Amino acid sequence: MxxxxxxxxxxxxxxxxxxxxxxxxxxxxxxxxxxxxxxxxxxxxxxxGLEKFYKYNTKPEDYLSGVFGGQVPAPQVADTAGKSGDMLQPLPQRTRYWRANGKTVWIFDEIGKAGYLPTTCGFVVKGGAIESASVLIYRESRGDQIGTAGFLQQFVGAKSSGAGIDKNVDNVSGATYSVNLMKRMARVALALDASVPA
The missing domain is CATH 1.20.5 (Single alpha-helices involved in coiled-coils or other helix-helix interfaces)
Structure with a gap:
């Protein structure tokens, strides 16, 4: 039991x-x-909500509205097939741009270095020269000085010169890749502007 x-x-x-x-x-x-x-x-x-932490965060449509005084023209498309050798990098076969008042506006999303986040920048080209450069969205934790007026002013009046631009752009400590990105995109904007019909 x-x-x-x-x-x-x-x-x-x-x-x-x-x-x-x-x-x-x-x-x-x-x-x-x-x-x-x-x-x-x-x-x-x-x-x-990450975008609230970006130092620069301008929507492309707001940037275009500011450039064109509220009267944003319809986007046009540049055929870039076979032209990327002049652009220093491969580009999409078709790139959008805006044209009005004798100027073109180019907006790029570009990465400064593999593993980095893209930077959205805009360039206004008039008469074969950069009229203005802007950083619309900067997503990196360092190097945001490339969006300051003092830095961007260095691009005003720049023209194509070989594989680069004809103006010297000062480097920013800790932002070499971002500075090179802006110089490269300025050159791309100038090359694309020269390639589209007036």
Whole structure:
């Protein structure tokens, strides 16, 4: 009788232990999944509101409205197939631009270095020279000095010169790739402007 009771008790204990173990496993899984789910949802929310942390954050449509005084012309398309050798980089086969009042406006999303985030920049070209340069969206944590008026002023009046531009642009400490990106995109804007019909 004693052994039967012990067997019943131990069977009950094992069953209780298994149930307890399953419950514990469920709690551990739930406890581990909650932070993961929370992290994923927080990351999604953070990505939605990340633009508020960009030092420069001008929407392209707002930039175009400012350049053209509220009367933004319809976009046109430059056929860049086979022309990328002059542009220093491969470009999409078709690049949008805007033309009015004797000037063209080019907006580029470009990466300064592999692994970096794209910088959105805009260039106004008139008479074969840069009339103005702007950084619309700068997503990197360093080098945002390339968006300052003092830096961008260096591009005004620049023309094509070989594989670059004819003006010397001072480097910014800690932002060499971003500076090179702006010089490269200025050259691309000038080359594209020269390639489209007037």
């Amino acid at each position: 004693k052994s039967t009771f012990r067997n019943l008790f131990s069977i009950g204990s094992r069953k209780a232990a298994v149930e307890h173990s399953s419950l514990r496993r469920s709690m551990v899984v739930a406890g581990l999944s909650f932070p993961v789910v929370s992290f994923v949802s927080m990351s999604a929310r953070a990505a939605e």
